[in-house]
Amino acid sequence: MTKDVIALTERMPDTWSLLTGLLSGGPDVTMGTAADGAVIQLFDAEGRPLASVETPTLVRVPGEVSRLLGIRADGPVWWTEVRAATAGQGSDRLAGVIASRLVSQLGGRVWPADAFVTDLGRPVSGLTGAARPAAAQPAVDVLSDRAAVVIQDRPLVAMTSWLAEALRAAADSDRGFQLVTPASARLTLATRAALAGVPNRWVVGDGASGYYDGLSGTELRWSDGAFMPAGATASAFTAGGALTAGGTAAPAAGPGEAAGGGPTRETQLALSVRTRKPAEAELLLGGALEAAWRHLLGGPPHGWGTAEPAGQPWSRAELTDFVRDRSPAPTWAVAVGDPDRPAVATIRTELTTGGVEEELTLTLGHRAPGEGATAADAAEVADAADADGVADAFAPARFADLAAELAAEHGLVSMLVQRRAARADLTVPPWLEGAPTVLGFAVGREDVRAAGLTRARRPPLPIRPIQLGPLDRAAFYYPFAETEPGAGWDALEALVTHLREAASPTPESPGAARG
Numbered sequence: 001m002t003k004d005v006i007a008l009t010e011r012m013p014d015t016w017s018l019l020t021g022l023l024s025g026g027p028d029v030t031m032g033t034a035a036d037g038a039v040i041q042l043f044d045a046e047g048r049p050l051a052s053v054e055t056p057t058l059v060r061v062p063g064e065v066s067r068l069l070g071i072r073a074d075g076p077v078w079w080t081e082v083r084a085a086t087a088g089q090g091s092d093r094l095a096g097v098i099a100s101r102l103v104s105q106l107g108g109r110v111w112p113a114d115a116f117v118t119d120l121g122r123p124v125s126g127l128t129g130a131a132r133p134a135a136a137q138p139a140v141d142v143l144s145d146r147a148a149v150v151i152q153d154r155p156l157v158a159m160t161s162w163l164a165e166a167l168r169a170a171a172d173s174d175r176g177f178q179l180v181t182p183a184s185a186r187l188t189l190a191t192r193a194a195l196a197g198v199p200n201r202w203v204v205g206d207g208a209s210g211y212y213d214g215l216s217g218t219e220l221r222w223s224d225g226a227f228m229p230a231g232a233t234a235s236a237f238t239a240g241g242a243l244t245a246g247g248t249a250a251p252a253a254g255p256g257e258a259a260g261g262g263p264t265r266e267t268q269l270a271l272s273v274r275t276r277k278p279a280e281a282e283l284l285l286g287g288a289l290e291a292a293w294r295h296l297l298g299g300p301p302h303g304w305g306t307a308e309p310a311g312q313p314w315s316r317a318e319l320t321d322f323v324r325d326r327s328p329a330p331t332w333a334v335a336v337g338d339p340d341r342p343a344v345a346t347i348r349t350e351l352t353t354g355g356v357e358e359e360l361t362l363t364l365g366h367r368a369p370g371e372g373a374t375a376a377d378a379a380e381v382a383d384a385a386d387a388d389g390v391a392d393a394f395a396p397a398r399f400a401d402l403a404a405e406l407a408a409e410h411g412l413v414s415m416l417v418q419r420r421a422a423r424a425d426l427t428v429p430p431w432l433e434g435a436p437t438v439l440g441f442a443v444g445r446e447d448v449r450a451a452g453l454t455r456a457r458r459p460p461l462p463i464r465p466i467q468l469g470p471l472d473r474a475a476f477y478y479p480f481a482e483t484e485p486g487a488g489w490d491a492l493e494a495l496v497t498h499l500r501e502a503a504s505p506t507p508e509s510p511g512a513a514r515g
Contacts, residue, residue, distance in 0.1 A: 003084040003092040004154055005115045007099035008065065008077045010107035013056045017105050039162065042094070050091040053098060054081040054162055059311040061303030063339025068158050068188070068309055069111050077108060079309060081160065093117065140166055141180075144225030147199070148173075151180045156427060158308035159190040159334065167194055178203050178227050181214070183236060187428040189344050189363055190308055190334050203227045204430040206236040213237075214430035237431050266424040269296075269364045269417070270436070276446075277411040278355045285323055286316040288410040289335060289347055289360050295402045296364060297343060301335040310336045323349045342366070342426050355411075365424035396440060396466070396479035403442035404468040407475035412444035415477075416492075438488030442477040443499060445469070451499040459495050 007013070018040070023029075029050065032041045040053045057079045059065060065073035080102060084095035096115040103110050110116040142149035148170035150163070157163070157179065170177040176199025179191075183206050187195070195202045195215065202214035211220040211227060217237030219230040275288045290300050301314040312318065314335065323331045330350040337343035342365035349358050399417050406412035421434030448456045456476050457465060468475040478495060480488045 003095060004152075005082045005084065005095040005099045006069070006111040007080040007082065007102040008073060008108045008111060009056075009080065009102055010075075010077065012058070012078050013080055013102050013106060017102055018053065020101050020105065049085045051085065051095050051098065052083045052162075054083075054160075056080040057161070057309065057311050059309045060313055061305075061310055061336060064303065064309040064311065064336060066339055067336070068156060070155070071109070071111060078106070079311070081162065083162070140169075143175075145175075146224065147176045147178050147226035149178045149180060149203075149227075152185065153182065154185065156186050156188065157181060157191050158188045159194055160309075161307040163191070164194075164307050164332075167200070170200075176200055176226060180205065180211075180227075181430070183207060183430055185430070187214070188308060189361075189426055189428065190346055192428045193346055193361070199226075201227055202430065204236075206234060208236070212430075214428075217432060239431070265367050266422065267366060268420050268422045268424070268426065269366075270420070271296075271362045272360075272416040272418075273362070273406065274357065274359050274413040274415075275406065275411045275444075276352075276355050276357045276413050279351060283320070283356060284316050285320045285349060285356070285358065286347070288358060288406055288412070289345055289362065290314075290316065291405055291410060292360075292362050292402060293335075293337070293343070293345070295398070295405070296362075297337060297341060301343075301345065302337050304333055304335045306331075306333055308334060310334050327351055342424060344426050357413075363426055365422075365426045367424050396477075399440050399442070400466045400468065400477040400479070403475065403477045407442075407444050407468050412442065412475060413446065414444065415440075415442040417441070438480045438492050440477060440479045441492055441495065442468070442475065444475050445473050447499060448474055448476060456499065460498050461491050461495060463491075463495070 030043045030045075030047070032043060039055070042050045042052070044050055058076060059073075059079050060076045065071060065077060065079075080099070082095040082098045084091040092115075096110070096117045099110045099115065100117040102108075103116070140148045141151045148166060150166055167177045177195070178201045179195060180203040183204050185204075187202065192202075192215065194200065201220070203211050203220055204214040205211055211222075212218060212234030213220055213229070214237075217233045219232045219234050220227040221230045222228075271292055273288055273292060277283060286304075293299070293301050303310045303312055304314050304319060305311050306322070319333060322333070328351045330348060333347050333349075335345040335347065343362065345360055345362040347358060347360040349356065351357075399415075403412060403415050406415065417439040418436040419439050420436040423429065423433070443451075443456070453471065453474060456474070457467070459465060459478060461478075463478050463480065466477040466479065468477060480491060
C-alpha cells in the first residue's frame with residue numbers, strides 16, 4: 001500500500017531542492033530511477049523500496065487543485081507527488097519530510113495537511129523497506145501472473161501520470177489492473193473510464209463482509225492471484241454505501257431518487273462523440289470537443305493534459321503537436337472546465353485506414369431541483385441556468401444543432417446523448433447511481449450514405465428524425481422521448497440495427513450467403 005503526499009510549491013523544484021528532500025532518509029538510503037527517469041526511487045540498505053518521487057508538474061489550470069484535492073490554490077503551482085511504501089517502517093514520515101522540505105524552500109503547502117513535518121533538522125531514522133515489487137513498478141503493491149494490484153487511500157483517485165503508467169504496464173504484460181480502495185473513496189471520471197471492463201476492476205473494501213466491484217457491485221474474493229467475482233451483489237453497493245441500524249441494506253434507488261432513498265437534485269449529461277477526418281498536414285485536432293464545449297457551456301475548455309491534474313491551458317495546437325509526436329500510436333488526453341460549472345472530457349485519438357479518428361466523452365454536471373427541494377435550492381438552480389444555459393441544454397433542438405455543426409465541420413461519425421441522476425461534481429462513488437437515459441443519437445454523412453437516405457429517414461420507431469444538412473450530404477439526429485431512467489436502450493439498438501442492415505447482404509439480396 002502507498003501513502004501519497006503531495007507538495008504544492010510556488011516555485012519549480014530544482015535539482016538541489018529535490019536532493020535536499022531525498023537526503024532526508026540518511027546515509028543508508030540509496031537512490032534509483034524508474035519510468036525512463038520520470039520517477040526517483042529511494043531504497044533502504046537492502047535494496048527494498050521506501051518512497052518514490054514523481055517529476056514535478058506545473059498546474060496552470062484554475063480549479064484543478066480544488067477539483068482533485070479539495071483545497072484552494074491561488075495561481076499556478078508545481079505539483080510533486082511523493083509515494084511512501086507504507087509497508088516499510090518509517091517511510092510514511094519520509095514522504096512527509098521530502099514534501100515538507102520542498103515546501104519550506106519553495107513556498108506552498110503539503111497535502112494532506114497532517115503529513116506536513118515541522119522538525120526537518122534531522123534525517124528520518126529506523127527506515128526499513130518492504131519487499132521490492134516485481135518489475136520495479138513503484139505504484140504496484142501486489143504483482144501476480146494475472147493482476148497488478150494498487151492499493152490507494154486517497155479520498156479521490158485521479159488518473160495521475162503514475163497511475164496511468166502502472167495501468168499501461170499491466171496491459172503490456174497481459175495483466176488485469178485492479179485498484180483497491182476503502183468504501184469512502186471516489187474516482188474521477190477519467191479513472192472510472194480506465195477501469196471499466198474486464199480484466200480491470202475497482203475493488204472496494206466495505207469494512208464488513210469483504211470486497212466488491214465499485215462499478216458493478218459484484219462481490220469479490222482473492223483467488224489465484226486476482227480479485228474474482230463471487231456471484232452475489234454487495235448490499236453496500238445497492239444501499240448507497242450505508243446500511244440500516246439493523247444491519248440490512250437500505251432499498252436501492254428508484255427513478256429520480258438518490259441511492260439509499262430520497263430525491264436527488266444532481267444530474268449528469270454525457271455526450272459520446274466519434275469523428276473521422278482525413279490525415280492532412282494542416283489538420284488541427286480537438287475541434288469537435290471545443291465545438292461541443294462551446295455549444296453547451298458557452299466557451300472552450302479551460303485546460304487539458306495527458307493525465308490528472310490537467311495542467312495546461314486549452315490549446316488545440318498543443319494537443320495536435322502532442323498527438324503528432326506520438327503517432328502512429330493512439331493517444332489519450334483529458335480536458336477540464338470552469339470549477340464553478342463542472343465539466344470533464346476524455347479524448348482518444350488514433351490514426352486509422354479511414355483517417356484520424358477522435359473518440360470523446362464530455363460530461364457535464366449540475367444540480368436540478370427535485371421533489372423536496374427548498375425554494376432557495378430552486379432559486380439557486382434557476383439563477384445558474386439563466387447564467388450558463390444549462391436549463392435548456394436538454395432540448396432536442398440544442399443537440400440537433402450541435403450534431404449539424406459536427407457533421408458540417410468536424411467529420412461526425414456518431415453522437416450519443418445520455419442523462420442520468422448522479423453526482424454533479426462528476427466524481428464516482430462506489431455504489432449504485434441512476435441508470436442513464438438515452439436522449440438522442442446522431443449519425444454522420446458516411447453512415448447515412450451507406451444506409452440510404454430513405455432508410456435513414458424512416459426508422460422502425462415512433463421517432464421523427466431531424467435532417468442535418470442538404471439531401472446530398474445529409475446527417476440525421478434522432479431524438480428519444482425522455483422516459484424512465486434506463487429506458488431507450490432497446491430502441492437505440494433497434495435503430496442502429498436498422499441503419500446497419502442496409503450495408504449487410506440479406507438472404508433475398510444478390511451475394512447473400514445461401515443455406
